[in-house]
Amino acid sequence: MAQVFEATCSAPVNIAVVKYWGKRDTSLILPTNSSLSVTLSQDQLHSKTTIRASESFTEDQLWLNGKQESISSNKRLVACLRETRALRANIESKDESLPKLAHLKIHICSENNFPTAAGLASSASGYACLVFTLATLFDLRLNASELSIIARQGSGSACRSLFGGFVAWEMGQNDDGSDSKAVQIAPETHWPELEAMICVVSDAKKGTSSTEGMQLTVKTSPLLQHRIKEVVPRRMEDMIQAIKDRNFPRFADLTMQDSNQFHAVCLDTYPPIFYMNDISRAIIRIITEYNKSGVKAAYTYDAGPNAVIYAPRENMPEIYALLSHYFPGAAFADSLGMLKEQKKDW
Numbered sequence: 001m002a003q004v005f006e007a008t009c010s011a012p013v014n015i016a017v018v019k020y021w022g023k024r025d026t027s028l029i030l031p032t033n034s035s036l037s038v039t040l041s042q043d044q045l046h047s048k049t050t051i052r053a054s055e056s057f058t059e060d061q062l063w064l065n066g067k068q069e070s071i072s073s074n075k076r077l078v079a080c081l082r083e084t085r086a087l088r089a090n091i092e093s094k095d096e097s098l099p100k101l102a103h104l105k106i107h108i109c110s111e112n113n114f115p116t117a118a119g120l121a122s123s124a125s126g127y128a129c130l131v132f133t134l135a136t137l138f139d140l141r142l143n144a145s146e147l148s149i150i151a152r153q154g155s156g157s158a159c160r161s162l163f164g165g166f167v168a169w170e171m172g173q174n175d176d177g178s179d180s181k182a183v184q185i186a187p188e189t190h191w192p193e194l195e196a197m198i199c200v201v202s203d204a205k206k207g208t209s210s211t212e213g214m215q216l217t218v219k220t221s222p223l224l225q226h227r228i229k230e231v232v233p234r235r236m237e238d239m240i241q242a243i244k245d246r247n248f249p250r251f252a253d254l255t256m257q258d259s260n261q262f263h264a265v266c267l268d269t270y271p272p273i274f275y276m277n278d279i280s281r282a283i284i285r286i287i288t289e290y291n292k293s294g295v296k297a298a299y300t301y302d303a304g305p306n307a308v309i310y311a312p313r314e315n316m317p318e319i320y321a322l323l324s325h326y327f328p329g330a331a332f333a334d335s336l337g338m339l340k341e342q343k344k345d346w
């Protein structure tokens with residue numbers, strides 16, 4: 001019987017506090033601005049992927065949340081496979097004793113334990129997990145920044161899920177993407193009191209995909225040009241400092257301002273893109289009111305209506321009570337975490 005090689009890994013979701021929105025190269029996925037995110041713990045939200053390689057497989061196959069999907073029509077997935085196989089082939093060419101895996105067909109089985117494409121960063125954890133599992137299967141021995149360059153080509157935000165804690169995606173300057181990578185600003189242990197609460201306002205699939213939406217913004221929004229040139233470079237520095245200082249009010253102000261500007265840029269896109277709904281806006285008003293006596297919580301919204309609230313752990317019971325008073329059953333808490341390797345079989 002043909003030998004089967006297998007690896008299973010899981011990867012976390014990250015939620016940006018300085019948002020990525022816009023590409024300067026759509027095939028290499030090179031962004032128009034740097035971004036910064038917080039990686040959530042895997043206890044609540046994660047992707048989990050098993051990849052098997054065997055001589056007995058006749059084609060590459062993919063199952064996503066139990067449903068078979070085409071690989072060949074997915075250029076981004078093909079790019080991640082091509083890159084990792086090329087690296088494996090290179091290692092094999094230098095060491096004859098290694099099993100020949102680079103040429104084997106693979107079966108990929110991946111699932112998220114949360115709604116896919118509902119603005120809950122499913123592509124981020126999904127592609128981070130795919131690339132981490134391929135690197136484990138192929139024993140590539142690359143560091144997380146090096147892997148982030150490959151994961152970025154699956155989905156931009158995925159590059160940040162290769163690290164736990166506080167993670168910057170440096171936009172880079174090179175045309176080949178070799179310097180557009182994730183770096184860790186601080187590990188999850190740096191600020192253990194900081195927690196994230198996710199308020200699931202809607203788990204419906206979003207109307208405008210991030211990929212399409214952001215390129216329409218690049219084409220049509222004058223506000224985006226102001227954001228990427230004047231606002232984000234300074235905000236990245238300020239955010240890094242706030243994180244290093246564990247200065248929650250500063251972190252919160254910057255997070256809320258950046259979320260607001262991201263959604264302003266969506267509104268400035270023509271035709272406009274709306275990701276927040278009436279409930280999202282009501283949550284903004286509640287948090288703004290709650291912060292009147294001092295900044296105790298920060299909201300942020302991605303390409304969907306769901307709120308993520310960052311706050312020190314001690315404030316969470318009060319925030320949970322406040323939000324569930326207005327929206328019963330909508331919120332659940334998560335803490336910060338990091339990438340976990342679960343199993344590796346040879």
Ligand code: 2P0
Binds near residue numbers: 021029123124158303
């Ligand atoms: C972010 N978002 O920084 C921003 C904030 C949504 C709003 O990254 O085309 O799914 O795969 O690179 O990464 C969503 O965009 O887009 C995103 P692609 P992606 O988290």
